[in-house]
Amino acid sequence: MVFLTRLIVLLAATGLLNGCERQDAPPLDQQLYVWQRQWTPAHEAALQDSRADFSTLRVLALQAFPQAGWSRARIDPALLKGDGRPVIAVVRLDGQLKSLDQHEVTAQIQRVLDDWQGKGLNLSGVEIDHDAGNARLPAYRAFLVHLRSVLPASLPLSITALPSWLDSPELPALLSTVDSSVLQVHAVSDPRSGLFDPSQARKWVKAWSRITSKPFYLALPAYGVALLPGDNGAPLVESEVSLERGGTRRELLADPRQLSQLGRQLRQDPPAHLAGLIWFRLPLANDRRAWSLTTLRAVARGDALDSRLTLELSAKEGLYDISLGNQGNLDTAWPERVTLAVQGCEGADALAGYALQQNPDLLTFTRLRDGRIAAGGQRAIGWARCANIDQGASNVHP
Template sequence: MASASVGTAETGAFALQKDRRLRWIARNQRLMKRAVILLKLFLLFLLVCDLRAAGDAGVRKPFVALTQRAYVWQRVWSPALCRSVEANAGEFTALDVFAAEIGFQPSDTVVYAEPQWDLLNKSARAVGLVIRIGSCRSRFAVNSAETNKVVAVCRRTIENAMKHGVALAELQIDYDAATSRLKDYAQLLRVLRKEFGAIRIVITVLPTWLDSPVFRELAGIADGYVLQVHSLTKPASFDQVGSLCESGQSIRWIRAAEAIGRPFRVALPTYGYRVAFASSGSFVGLQAEGPARVWPTGTRLRELWAEPAEVVRIVNTTDLERPAHCEGINWFRLPCDEDELAWRWPTLREVMHSKMPMAKLQVTAERNRDGAYDLELRNTGTGRGKAGAVRLRWSSAKLIASDMINGWQMDRESGGTVVLRPLGGVEGALLQPEETAMIGWLRFDAEVELSAAENL
């Protein structure tokens, strides 16, 4: 009896334990099924969100890299410009080429550029043609003389491109209009839209236009616009020339443009101004391109440049925020070796890739035919730079003659050492990347080995 009771108790306990285990397994299976169902519902929710985003024009587009375009703004295609286009067009998505300029006031003129169409075709880049329109008081009524003139210039430009086999990606209108004239501008765009409906029409836009109640109408007629965030106001004095492009303000303008809800690009500067002041301090004029101007005697000159640090900040912020309607960047303008007031290629290439260009200056010495050592300042970096003092050392020879040029002076130290210094405020000490400048020469009573220059 006792043994039977024990066996029955053990059997009952085993059955109870087995029953609990089965219930635990069943409960976990139900939880797993619920988890799978919830996971499927969550994935379905994400899929629906993606589909809605893809079909809704008001929702941010999928990530697409910003396009990089460059303006070719030169009226005359010199050999240096042709080399630049041929060598570097591949860095960009498209080239926007200056094609013509229409003047109304004070003289009624039209100036056409003559691009090298074969190079544009060879570049395999998209091509936009830019028509520059000077300020005009016309209301641009249909069939008015001013309207017909703009239409005729646009037609000739388009036909010229077609004749040379260039597939025109867009026609860009750069009209120097006051904000109060935007209603008239909208009328002109309607005419151009009717005349050239098959061609994408883009307009250049000033930030002050964004607040105008007419601007949305204007932007709605065009296929897109290029927001120009660089400009120069009349300098207050030689010591207060202002800024060409300020990152904080530019970013605010880009955000305001995004709120308009129309496709746009951002025009960023790669150039500088040469600003002239009279000896009295009053503003005389400025130059941004072309051959060096001849200024009146006594004129003081200084240069104002687009600062890479400011432009990099704009590029980085735009890339980070990714405005839904921002299609890319237009660089003004394409670098060219003979263009003294534009960034060099190494600088622009760094900024395009969101990197900060850095100068790397050094002095080299090379013995010439006469036995003297020519001193040359080189910039082997990627940014503009101004040299400081450098020390040169040698041994077993006596320095017997020397001369410093281009704003440099020399201080002798004990033994075989001299210190070379740029005079204060000398622009000659400021070098572009890949640029060199002669700064003087040294002559010794015997052949020497000059040590590497050392920035102080």
């Protein structure tokens, strides 16, 4: 009996120890890039709806490009102040700049910071986004040392970093000059190969965690682009701003399911020093090449993803408006075909993006081009004036 009691105590103690060892890792911090060059009224709802899930806003503040020079993003300071979340000012220095004039760049940054702080923004850091080639990393490090010496010691300095820097012996010294880094694992190679490779991203993250001794974040895509034919064979990339150019557009979109799986893997087995995830970019209601905020929130939370397309009919005096609704949390492609069982139709037509084939007892809407229905959203595809449409006998074909 004594032996049995001791065995029970031992098993209970072992279970407690194992339970402690199996505790879930704390959730990764989730942040957002706000990358619009000019803010619009749509920012208000996007900020409001993102507040519960994303702790910090990394806001495009200033850009420098060859020939074009300097330009400041036209933010809404009152809206950003009212949001209240910590703000990190992001300064984009194009990788094609021949050199970085330390004093000129620093002066430009200081003017923006003084302006933002004067407007009462909750400024909590500066991020430099400079895609320097490996050969230029020593010069980039010298610039960062200078900038760090000028910025207030209380204001953290971070940099956006490229996976290609892993091949440089200069990387440890470069990382030693800043408080944290943001490893960008999307759109870092030939865009024709896609925006994102999850297996390659995991390799880069593990390699980065072995090199840095400071916190780092992972910049992840929640957007798409279009590739257009260029003059020299290399594709032109169309993102937020439409390009006035002919030719076939090839659409590329980061897959929410892939990103959700990566987030789950990182939460279950977080690499050393990984502090969180930063999503590019805050989606606005009219942003046709970004995930919906509903999908982005679901991926960030680690929710199960599902799109549920439904056929929706709105009838008035025999005139039916025909639309598709997405009741899930995952944006989905327009279906290839929609068939409606009908009776006594006097007329019908498809709306842009679909073509209509009409038979006495069947209307068939066929997709002409690609498009997406946002999670929680709706898309009209046509109309019909009929005596009856049997919704139960109608079908949506993926």
